[in-house]
Amino acid sequence: MTKRLVRFDGGDGVDNYVNQYVVVAIFIFLGILLPAAALTVGRLLRPHKPNDPKRTTYESGNEPVGEGQVRFNIRYYIFALMFVIFDVETVFLYPWAVAYNKLGLFVLVEMFIFAAMLFIGLLYAWKKKVLKWNSV
Structure with a gap:
């Protein structure tokens, strides 16, 4: 006998149908919660030291030369x-x-x-x- 997540009196068919949606809802909830938690923890723990070189287009230390747009055929x-x-x-x-x-x-x-x-x-x-x- 299997455990049921949600119990209804509508019979086994309804229980199975609702349980499938409960599993999908749990995965959607975890799919939103875990990335949001990871981004929040990352934002709280990272060092915040803005300076001029970090705000430039390229962080490699080289000054950008020429234009950034290239025409393709x-x-x-x-x-x-x-x-x-x-x-x-x-x-x-x-x-x-x-x-x-x-x-x-x-x-x-x-x-x-x-x-x-x-x-x-x-x-x-x-x-x-x-x-x-x-x-x-």
Whole structure:
């Protein structure tokens, strides 16, 4: 016989359902309390000695030279975006590939639709010559 955190007269189903939410509430409470306590203790125990070198942009002792802003070519952004899209596709395809035997034909069709949509997007990017590095 298991111990119950909260007791209701609604039967075992209600008790189990409520107990699951109690566990989630405890984890949320601890997830907020522990970081807040660590930050508070850190703030109370750290030495507070502000001085001019600590307030500068770089604490390494070197004076900053030049501007902090650097312009990047927009093509880096496009390739990074394409990488993220196909990386997310891999994240979605892996669980499907692991559990394919148990899922059936419907999930196979859904995954082909998902892959086809990504392939159509890749063809569109290729047609617009987004993937050519030297194009202007």
